[in-house]
Amino acid sequence: MATCAISIVLASVTWINLRDIAVERVLDRVLLASSQFSRQAREILDRPGLPDPSSLQHELEAFTATRSPHHDSSFNQMGRFVYVRIYDTGARRIASLADSTYEPIAAVELRMEASALRVPQPDENLHRVFRLDGMPLISVVAPLTGGKDEVVAYLEGVFAISEAAVAAARRDTLKTVAGVIAIVMVTALVLYPVIINLLGRLARTSRSLLDSHMETLNVLGSAIAKRDSDTDAHNYRVTIMAVNLAEAFGLTAREMRSLIKGAFLHDVGKIGIPDDILHKPGRLDTAEFSVMKTHVTKGLEIIGRSQWLNDAVEVVGGHHEKIDGSGYPDGRSGTDTPVSARIFAIADVFDALTSKRPYKEPFSYEETLSILEKGRGTHFDAELLDLFETIAPDCYAHLANREDSTLKTHLGDIAQKYFMDDMDTILSREDAV
Template sequence: MTVVQPSRKRLVASLHRLLVWRLLGMTALICALFAGATYVQLYANYDEAILESSMSGAEDFRELILPQLDAPGRLDAKAVQAALDSLSGGLRRPSLGFTASARILDADSKVVAQRSATSYALAAQVAQYLSAHGYVFRPGQAVQSRSLVLIGGKPHVHLAVSLVNSRGQVAAYGESVYAVSQLVQDNIRKSMLGTVGLVVLVVLATSLLLYPVIIRLLRRVTRLSVHLQEANLETLRVLGSAIAKRDSDTDRHNYRVTIYTVRLAEALELPGAAIRSLVKGGMLHDVGKIGIRDAVLLKPGGLTDGEYRVMQTHVQHGRDIVAQASWLSDALPVISGHHERYDGNGYDHGLAGTDIPLGARVFALADVFDALTSRRPYKEPYAFEEAMRLLELERGTHFDPAVFDVFRRIARGLYDSVAGCGDDELHETLRQIFQTYFIGDIETMMEGMEELVSGRKAGAETPAKPS
């Protein structure tokens, strides 16, 4: 069977789709980064201006209450409150914003005077913020601090300064919350939009210039990837065919059981990575029989206990063979576990229940179904109804009940469409599976390559959906 390359038109469309989405994603990321940087920088500039203006206002206020700061003992709360009330409440540059709330604390951090802009729509939220997040001053601590905070979804600047007396000693503290003006917010928003627009234009212009070069390079890489994937798939087919020819003189069992397995996995809604692993495992499940001597493998009659134990070693032989190829390593769960039984009486590790990899549980059912419904040198095929009856008897003992219940729903249609197919029909169905899960789309191929490079085991356990 030759693996047919995906059509040039489909591959090119896949490349363009991949590249466009990646470029759009990078554009969005760059825009977000530049918008964030612009926001931080602009607010930093306004923050400096607000601090400068507020420090000037704090100095004016200090001059007003200097007699109270110089006086021994506690501050005169009434005098300080009067001084605070006499202030206009705005900054020296009103366009920056206004004081939403201000309070004066004595050297022991006790509030002696406070004032709020009660007409401000967010006055209650500002009061709650100060109550929960007010500065904690240590006696004698020199303070000059500010931070940008969001209150009610709007930007505010939280300020704190120490107030010193004539001797330079910290005698009180001032704390305030300034509401950033709408004008400032609008200016920042416009600047951000302008920056984002400029970034989009630059990225798009650069992309348009580089797009032909990038797409040309991607086409070359894709062609090489397709050839590599085809070579891998051809190796997969040849390895499976080698043991199939030696064991039964036909590839049909490998092809049928792989098709059954994939269709069951699709019905279970397993991800593409898991199905790729099942394809590899299905084609190579009995590859270890290469290591079984002919006297046992081709014996026409029943096997003795000793011969049966020799036959069981094909599982370990299969592990040894596949472990040497990293691209095939995710087939190991099927190769290693397809003779395990749900009740723990299988081989060669005696695993039970969900300790058996899901891929192996799925494949085991497909494998036995094909063995029952196909002709073998030692038996005629069972009718579909009889095969299903025999499988039903093994539900919960040999087979995972959840997997079996899903298989039962699709078995009739699957049998009718696959069991009687000749070589050409089986080849075509398998080719379509290869195309769908390995080389049909550039993103699928890249996903498979990334799995290989990162060393992920695509056959890892995935819980089956309940029937």
């Protein structure tokens, strides 16, 4: 795509430049003819007073006759003057000539009669290009000078470029444009394997680094789970559920990566909570609960030390916030809490209710949904809860209270989709090359 885009741009620039060059080439011949007429009519132009109209008319007809195919075939191959007007310095017309053999001459006369003479500035090539019946014509104004190089009149002519000259210019332009495109394509074909090889090396390095990051994520998540409940299945389940809800909601790939990291490490701060509080079988008192709540800020401190984990802060820092502002640590309400944290909060509570814990048996599907409904508009985002209820039956059937190895496989597929597919595509292209 980049090669095609570059080819189109360069081909367009080349086409415009060659077209301008062709116009300049014709313009040079036209100005040369004007200069030749000025020399041929020098005796008339040097006479005292205003140029003699009848003499100039006769001289113009004689000069034009010498530009016929019999007298100047090289000039005629490029085209010919089909309309000429001569003005004195006061812009009064003193001679004119129209080629009656030129088919659209009436249209040329009409166009030229409708335009007033514009006197060119010194060293200015005053010209314009227009088309009639699809063929290009050049209108040019050139000064006529006497023996002392003084401007005594102006010649305004319309030069019709011949069909042969147009065809030749088009052929030359197309050949040059084709050459430019071919050069770009060949260069791209030569560089493509080199670029793919370099991208492959970069992808392998990035894949290795990402594998290390994901392994660290897994180790951290497992360490948290071992401290909390002797199993890391909760991290897998709640991450998968959160991803399912986020996909239904339509989070972007970047937001999904942030959610996955945050969901898997949502309780990382519990590493810093004393065992007597973390493993207390009964309800925590006010002081103990205050200590327990610090796991959020401790978690933020831990992931804040890693640039790769920095985007997990939304879930780690906001998964205990509530929609009515009664959560912690900041008491944020409504949309002040990031959507990824609001998504995770629903998945986290759903998994906690449907899972077996040392202090409780799993709740049934109906009981779980009833509890979630009680938190609508206070704990949970109502819109997200409605969306979750559409996928809740599938989550309950395939994930509730599961602890087998398929959870790890399922999360691995999710990580592949959101973290590694682009690099695998580059590596597969490199292998194909």
